[in-house]
Amino acid sequence: MRTTQFKVLEEVKLNNPIFIEALPGVGHVGKLAIDHVIDELEATKFVEIYSPYFPPQVLVGEGGIVEDMKNELYYLKSAGGDERDFIFLVGNCQGLNPEGQYELCGSILDFVESLGAKEFYTLGGLATGQPLEGVEDRVLGAATDEERIEMLKEADIEIRSADGGIVGASGLFLGLGRLRGMKGACLMGKTPGYFIDAEAAEAILAKLAILVKLEVSTDELEERANEIREMINKAQEMEQEMINRAMGQQQAQTQDDLRYIG
Amino acid sequence: MRTTQFKVLEEVKLNNPIFIEALPGVGHVGKLAIDHVIDELEATKFVEIYSPYFPPQVLVGEGGIVEDMKNELYYLKSAGGDERDFIFLVGNCQGLNPEGQYELCGSILDFVESLGAKEFYTLGGLATGQPLEGVEDRVLGAATDEERIEMLKEADIEIRSADGGIVGASGLFLGLGRLRGMKGACLMGKTPGYFIDAEAAEAILAKLAILVKLEVSTDELEERANEIREMINKAQEMEQEMINRAMGQQQAQTQDDLRYIG
Amino acid sequence: MRTTQFKVLEEVKLNNPIFIEALPGVGHVGKLAIDHVIDELEATKFVEIYSPYFPPQVLVGEGGIVEDMKNELYYLKSAGGDERDFIFLVGNCQGLNPEGQYELCGSILDFVESLGAKEFYTLGGLATGQPLEGVEDRVLGAATDEERIEMLKEADIEIRSADGGIVGASGLFLGLGRLRGMKGACLMGKTPGYFIDAEAAEAILAKLAILVKLEVSTDELEERANEIREMINKAQEMEQEMINRAMGQQQAQTQDDLRYIG
Amino acid sequence: MRTTQFKVLEEVKLNNPIFIEALPGVGHVGKLAIDHVIDELEATKFVEIYSPYFPPQVLVGEGGIVEDMKNELYYLKSAGGDERDFIFLVGNCQGLNPEGQYELCGSILDFVESLGAKEFYTLGGLATGQPLEGVEDRVLGAATDEERIEMLKEADIEIRSADGGIVGASGLFLGLGRLRGMKGACLMGKTPGYFIDAEAAEAILAKLAILVKLEVSTDELEERANEIREMINKAQEMEQEMINRAMGQQQAQTQDDLRYIG
Structure with missing residues (x-):
């Protein structure tokens, strides 16, 4: 695999769609918010995106079935009050290096533009380092x-x-989108730190309800955040082990680089 | 050399072959296991793979003859009880960067698929950081x-x-293989740490005997591990020197970057 | 976006132009000097340069409007006493990696050479680590x-x-420019450290007045530097937060690399 | 500049030439040895090699004239006792990243092979970390x-x-050269550490005199090493400053990445 690949699962026609980016980032605010929207409103996955700029690995999912590193596009028909459709970008990673980020964002904009998207939102988190309530x-x-x-x-x-930059996909989509005549905004949910922040995600969703009339119940959001937190707690028990493992792999690689072992 | 190159030593026809990846990694579990299989069952090398994504160096082998950084494919005819053939991937390194890993794994899958492989296993080690017996x-x-x-x-x-990811070739083959319709599994041998672990390799071989009927005596495995350990001990005496050397080279490079020296 | 792109805003004919590079670097000496010249002498922006080698992000400008990472070319007609025109290269970043620097410098030289530039100056700062006056x-x-x-x-x-190297665009333009038969010099303003140094910029401008007869009042230069300093002070209050944020994003990315989170 | 470029200064026909690589590395052993040979035996520069894989900078040479990062090929006619010609590879840097090293070594081998070279030597240093005499x-x-x-x-x-690897150009030429049917050896001069080691260079030259009948007086070698040492001492006084400078440039870059400064 030498270039980014779009695996189109369904050909769709969309009505003046709004494109919403929610790749993982600080506090997973955007990802949590839109994963929730996709579930609650039953959006439909129609594209899988694979790229040599993603981490060279798989994740081990439930039951031992591996999960590819990928981005995905979902569509949602006429969900807002004004009959416009939505395209959501979610996934388990972003591009690993700058050129990869440019190539991915550019390719994805090509694709959503071909579906008629002229307006977009990017969602992210903003770590404040301080406790926040409500x-x-x-x-x-x-x-x-x-x-x-x-x-x-x-x-x-x-x-x-x-006051600074918006780094990664949330920022780059704004820049590259505008360069091709699209209009967009970035919503950043303030979050104390680096855990999954359901309240910041809820705050983002409250604003999206106003801005693009995307109404969704957030009753289950805290529960969803809890599930993810539990999963992460379980993961953290294994974290030291995993760091060891990763370092071991790297070390093994380095040793191979530096000496003859057979 | 600007792209990965396959040097085909022998054109072969294989019967519904099972592809087994055993590149170096944690504890060299997979590598030790399959290097052993190749020796014991006298598998035949038929492809050498060179790549600009491998470390830019050579290894100094026995008697001062240098050894290229490379991956190799071996085949083994009708070794299992059900008359299927095998393709083994071994080598002294993996690709150095993410894009290189994607390019290498993709190219190798192209190749083994062209030989009819539809099923594969990837072998690796999993460092537990704790003593393990048996x-x-x-x-x-x-x-x-x-x-x-x-x-x-x-x-x-x-x-x-x-519970986390499978990084490097063992993981990426699973992901990229499935994307093209192949089916596979990863076997990870638990190993205390970063030495050559004959017992983990033996455990992997025991499972392969069940899964793909690849029977091999493991009597010599401990001996092989010992040989490698001795080689490594010898290497470790020189390790500090070699690290110095590597750092020196890098430092010399950096000095060249930063000042005029003649 | 896979290659560097030149967005030409105005087709111009220039008279034996002198090309002056002033991208950001140590103490922002060159950038401050030429941003000042552009404002005072009302130079005209005629090219915007975008590149996948720039940082994958945007900056948040006044009033929340985002600013692309970009380089820009300005021209100034017959400003010097000898009726030659000028081309200025400014921007908010340089290429991130070595190949990117080579590609960008080469592309920009192609462009300014096509406009008749045969002579150039590159401007930079030289940190002395000691207080300097006047x-x-x-x-x-x-x-x-x-x-x-x-x-x-x-x-x-x-x-x-x-006594050493001139790293980055200021150095590379000298090397790549000479290779294609252009002649140029680098002016380095000594600066104590890493703040915006109006005096070093003023010193550079005094020398440019002699060398290329580019006369400009520097009365407003200190004021301009003060404005930028205030902006930076404001930015520094948010710096720790921003570093946290950047680290968080990276950390989130890393966590995504290493474990399954949903 | 997007690819490595060979600037051929003179078209030459060579008699069964021996190719000798002496790029900078540990203790600059190979570089010192062959720079000396080139001067003493008046070898002729006939190719300059420029590459986007070299550091993006220039060096400041004597009298303020900048020096490009480059590699160079020299030829020497019938210098050995058996009437064979020589091609020497020298320069002020090596490729910065693995792919660059592969591309450069491959391109250079293409070139010297086209001149009839089938045999080669690579020269390097080996840091022992201990005092050595004679x-x-x-x-x-x-x-x-x-x-x-x-x-x-x-x-x-x-x-x-x-016992380990030979990293960088000295190693990679051995590997890539053999792959295309060339035969070669690497001579490594033991050197205590990271200063310019005239004795190690002299030892290398003594062996080359035997192996390829390349006779050269080494009377001036110590003097040459002294000159370089003085130059380096002068450089070291400025080193802290230069490191500050380099860090400043990087820091300025980073600041540009992370906040809005004007």
């Missing part, structure tokens, strides 16, 4: 243009201003 | 599909579940 | 040829000699 | 084949055996 005042925004900034303000979203 | 309960498994999980269970192999 | 004796020079060294000496510029 | 017993060898090992033994060269 879902109020948890979302910061930035955008490709003044009109979208006004939309964010009308939705009572605090605007980030002149 | 060859019982030393093998964990994961697979591309439920049918293969059942096969592993029937062979009394413990199933890993939802 | 604008005297603050500029060091190096060049592609003896004739240019003589020009630097006539402008009372101290010549660096046999 | 030029006796200072050279270790390894080779592509048994015949060459015998030649080394006849020249009283100690053979390295089964």
Whole structure:
């Protein structure tokens, strides 16, 4: 595999779709929010994306069946009040290096543009390093243009201003999207740190309900976050072991690099 | 050399071959197991694989003759009880970077698929960081599909579940293989740490005997592991020197980067 | 986006133009100097350069509008006393890896050469690690040829000699430019450290006034530096947070690499 | 510049030439030896090699004239007692990454093979970390084949055996050269550490005199080493500054990556 590959599971026609990016990142805020939307509103997976820029590995899923490193596109028909369709980008990883990020974001924009998407949102988390309570005042925004900034303000979203970068896919989609004439905004959920933050995800979803009329019950969101937390707790017990393992593999590799062993 | 190259030493026709990956990794469990099989059952090398993604170096072998960084394919005719042939992948290194791993695994799958391989096993080690005794309960498994999980269970192999990734070639073959319709499993031999683990290799071979009817005497395995250990002990005496050397080379390079030296 | 892209905003004809590189680097000496020239003399932006070798991100600008990672070319007509035109290269980043630097510098040289540029200056800072006062004796020079060294000496510029490398775009343009028959020099403004150094920039501008007759008032330069410093102070308050954020993103990525999270 | 470029200064016909690699490495043993040979025997530079895999920078040479990062080929006619010609590979750097090393070594082998080279030597240093005196017993060898090992033994060269790798160009030329049917050996001069080691270079030259009848006075070698040492001492005074500078540049880059500065 030498280039990014789109495996199209279903050919779809969409009505003026809104593209929403929710790849994993800080606090998995965007991922948690949109995984929840996909489940609750029963969005349909129609594309799988594989890339040599993803980590060279698989994940071990439930029951020992391995899971590829991949990104996925889901569609949702006429979910908003104004009859527009949605395309969601989710997955278990982002591209590993800068060129990979550019290639992936560019390829995905080619694809969603071919389906008529002209508007998009990217979702992310913003680590504050401090405890945060509730879902109020948890979302910061930035955008490709003044009109979208006004939309964010009308939705009572605090605007980030002149204070750093938005790194990774959430940022790059904004830049590369605007370059091809698309308009978009990034919603960043403030999160204390690096655990799965259901409240930040809920806050993001509350704003999406205003901005794109994507209504979804968040009753199950805390439960979903709990499940993931448990899974992570279990994973953390094995973490030291896994770090050892990873280091071992690397060390073994290095030893192979440096000496003859047979 | 700008792309991975397959040097085919012999054109072969194989009967529904099973492909087994055993590149170096944690504890060199897979490598030790299959190097042993190749010797004992006199498998035939028929392909050498060279790649710009391998470490840019050679190894100094016995008698001062240098050894290329390479991967190799061996075949073994009708070794199992059910008359199927085998293809073994061994070598002294894996690809150095993610794109290289994808390119190598993809190219090798292209090749073995062209020989009719539809089923495969990848072998690896799993460092536990704790002392382990005996060859019982030393093998964990994961697979591309439920049918293969059942096969592993029937062979009394413990199933890993939802607990992390399988990194490097052993994992990536599972993912890329399944994407093209092949079915496979990964056998991981638990090993205390980072030395050559003959018992973990023996445990893997015991399971392969059940799964693919690949019978091989393991009497010589401990001896082989001992030889490698001695070689490594000798190598370790020189290790500090070699690390110095490697660092020196890098340092010299860096100095060249940073100042004029003539 | 798989290759560097030049977005030409205006087709221009230039008279024997002098090309001046001022990408960000140590103390932002060159960037500050030429950003000032562009503002004061009202140079015209005519090219935007985007590249997959730039950092995969956007910056958040004033009012929440995002800013792409990019390089830009400006032209200035007949600004010097001898009626020659200027091309300025500025931007908010350099290429991230060596191949990217080579590709970018080469592409930009192709472009400015097509506009008739045969002579160039690259501007940079040189960190001394010690306090420096005033604008005297603050500029060091190096060049592609003896004739240019003589020009630097006539402008009372101290010549660096046999003492290390000029890394990044400021150095690479000298090397790649000379290889295609262009002639150029690098002016390095000594700066105590890593803050925005208006005096070093002023010193550079004083030498450019002599060398290429590019006259510009520097009254506003200190003010401009102050503005940038304030912006940076504000940014530094958020820096720890941002570092946390960046680390979090990386960590999240790593966790995704190493375990199954949902 | 997207690929390695050979700038041929003179078209030459050579008689069964021996190719000798002496790029910078540990103790600059090979580089010092062959730079000396080139000067003493007045070899002629006929090719300059530029590559995007070299460090993206220039060096500041004597009098402020910059020096490109490059490799160079020199030829020497009928210097040995048996009327064979020589091709020397020298330079101020090696490729920065693995793929670059493969691409460069492969391209250079293509070129020297087109000139009729079938035999080659690679020269390097081997850091022992311990004081060494004199030029006796200072050279270790390894080779592509048994015949060459015998030649080394006849020249009283100690053979390295089964003890690690030869990293970088000196190793990779052996591997890639043999793959295309060339025969070669690596001579490694033992050196205490990381300074310029005239005695190790002299020891290498003494062995080359036997192996390929390349006779050269080494009277000036110590003097040459002294000159380089002085140059390095001068450079080391500036080293901390330069490291600061390099870090500053990187830091500035990073700051640009992480926040908005103007």
